Every structure is written in structure tokens, then in C-alpha cells.
């Protein structure tokens with residue numbers, strides 16, 4: 360299978376380049392061993408772009424992102440750039456990418472690897488085999504709604520306010536992503552809001568139900584209030600498969616679900632936009648963690664969140680499920696073999712560097728293919 364698959368890599372700052380390098384090795388391996396070639400373009404983002412160009416994302420790099428089939432993003436930020444004005448802070452680079460690419464669906468898996476079940480904050484038997492996918496609406500809701508602000512009232516008191524707002528199309532497009540994903544998994548969706556106290560939640564529930572009945576009747580749909588969902592996630596997390604929810608609840612619930620799996624260094628994510636006429640979605644893949652300045656430059660970072668983000672890219676942008684499975688299986692087997700970076704270290708395991716973890720993944724891919 361040889362096709363023109365274009366990929367923009369934006370390693371960024373801190374450990375971003377270190378973990379991105381390990382993905383580059385897998386891409387090279389795939390070209391050699393699976394005859395899959397990506398046309399890889401690399402660019403600067405965040406503090407690295409600011410240092411070179413005075414902006415965290417140049418128009419040129421933005422155009423490259425718009426033209427690529429997928430963007431693989433490392434991490435941005437660090438103490439060196441903490442005092443920059445808001446408009447050129449490293450994070451602005453990522454925010455612009457999300458906004459201009461209109462990435463409205465944020466996918467956050469919470470997957471427990473058997474070898475790491477002990478690392479969860481919950482009892483191992485509650486999380487063993489856990490595999491949840493949270494779909495968070497990313498471009499609407501209370502983080503963007505108008506009016507917003509802080510005002511001073513006639514009595515001198517100050518008032519801060521934000522607006523939770525969703526249109527039917529915003530709800531339907533993210534719900535459709537969740538239903539489509541559920542069909543490839545165990546066919547179950549929990550839609551989460553607070554319809555008991557919020558009108559936006561009432562509309563959310565009605566629109567999700569309507570879409571379900573019209574187009575996805577074969578998927579099992581349950582509605583759940585967000586507070587109950589938070590409780591259920593830490594009580595019996597395995598009842599969930601796909602959870603779809605708004606921006607605010609998704610922010611909180613995805614962090615909560617993530618910690619069921621143990622380490623920040625293991626968590627991938629994907630952000631998807633609307634499909635174009637040819638069915639291609641703009642997409643950005645990134646680890647959940649940041650640039651980890653405390654360990655940057657020392658070959659200590661766990662590259663697995665980045666590698667698993669790459670696997671998501673294979674699955675969601677390129678329909679290469681078999682290759683995605685292969686990469687995920689390599690990660691699983693390497694962990695089962697007792698190889699660990701320091702962040703996921705446990706008794707009896709072998710502590711390795713970023714590069715050595717990369718070596719182990721490549722060796723395992725060789726074995727599996």
C-alpha cells in the first residue's frame with residue numbers, strides 16, 4: 360500500500376522533540392517493513408517558533424497544517440517563555456491550530472494496559488481491561504459563549520459571567536463522531552449533560568436522541584447527568600465505552616478518566632474537524648502531557664503517549680487499523696515485558712531511557728510483523 364500520506368510534525372518544546380523522535384523511528388520502520396510511506400514535513404511551534412520567528416506559529420506553518428492529512432503535535436511551553444505577552448505565548452500556537460482547523464471533537468481514550476493495572480488509583484480489579492473513549496466537544500460551550508466578562512454592578516459589587524451555549528449543529532456533529540466511533544467499538548454511547556438544570560443540556564439530550572433514532576438506532580444510547588457520570592467513572596468505570604459530552608464537562612471527566620489509567624506519560628489524544636467533500640477530516644494528534652521542563656533534555660521522558668497518539672492517527676486519519684493495532688500491541692507487549700520509563704516504574708521492572716524504550720518498541724514491532 361503506497362499512497363501519498365502527508366504528515367506535519369510539530370515537536371515543539373521541552374520533551375516534545377524527544378518523544379517525537381521515537382515516532383520518527385516508527386515511521387522509518389513502517390516504510391522499510393510495511394511499505395507504507397508518509398511524506399513527513401516538520402515545523403516549529405510554541406517557544407521554538409517564537410525564538411526563531413517571534414511568533415508561536417507562523418502563517419506558513421499554519422498553511423502546512425491546513426494542507427496536511429494529519430498533524431502530530433508534541434508539546435509547547437516552558438519557563439523560558441513564561442513571561443511573554445499573552446498574544447505570543449507558546450500555548451497560542453496550539454490554540455490557533457485548534458481554532459483554524461476547527462477541531463471540534465476531542466478524543467481521549469482511557470485504556471488500562473494489563474501490566475499497569477496496579478498503577479491506577481483504583482483497585483486493579485475495577486480497571487483491569489478498561490477501555491473508555493471520551494469524546495469532548497472542543498470549540499463551543501461555556502469556554503467560548505457570549506456574553507462573557509467581569510462587570511461592576513451599580514452597588515459596587517463585581518460580577519463574573521460566562522455563557523453556556525450550543526446550537527443544534529454543534530451538538531449533532533460531535534454526537535455523530537461518537538456514534539460512528541461506537542459502531543467500531545462495543546456499540547454503546549453515554550451522552551452526558553445536566554438536562555435537569557440547564558436548557559443547553561435539554562437541547563443536547565433532545566438532539567442526541569433525535570440523531571440516534573434517525574441514523575444510529577442500532578447503537579445503545581444512554582443519557583446521564585454529568586455529576587452521576589463522575590461518580591460512576593470512579594465506582595464502576597467498566598460500564599462505559601464511548602462517552603460524549605460538552606466542552607466543560609468533557610474537560611473534567613476526561614482528566615478524571617485519565618487518572619484511572621495511572622500515568623500522564625501514557626495518554627494519547629486526537630482532535631478531529633469536519634469531513635471535507637472527499638470525506639477527509641482535518642486532524643491533530645498529541646499526547647495529553649505538556650513539555651515537562653523538569654525532565655527535558657535528559658532522555659527520561661516516556662514516549663508512549665506520543666507513540667499511542669501516532670497509533671490513533673493511523674486509525675482515524677488513515678484507516679490503517681491493522682497498523683494501529685500493531686503499534687498498540689507492541690506497546691502492550693513491551694510493558695508486559697517489564698520495561699518502564701521512570702514515570703511508570705514499578706517493583707521488579709527495568710528502568711529505561713526514552714531512547715531505550717524506543718528501541719524496545721522497534722524490536723517488538725520486528726517480532727510482531
Ligand code: NAI
Nearest residue numbers: 434435436437623624648649650651652653654660661702
Ligand atoms: P507536564 O505535563 O509538562 O508535566 C507534569 C508532570 O508530569 C511533570 O513532573 C513531568 O515531568 C511529568 N511528565 C509529563 N509528561 C511526561 C512523560 N511523557 N514522561 C514522564 N514524565 C512526564 O505539565 P506541567 O508541568 O503543568 O507544564 C509544563 C509546561 O508544559 C508548561 O509550560 C505548560 O504550559 C506546558 N503544557 C503544554 C501542554 C501542551 O503542549 N499541550 C499541555 C500541558 C502543559
Ligand code: MG
Nearest residue numbers: 610611613614
Ligand atoms: Mg484539562
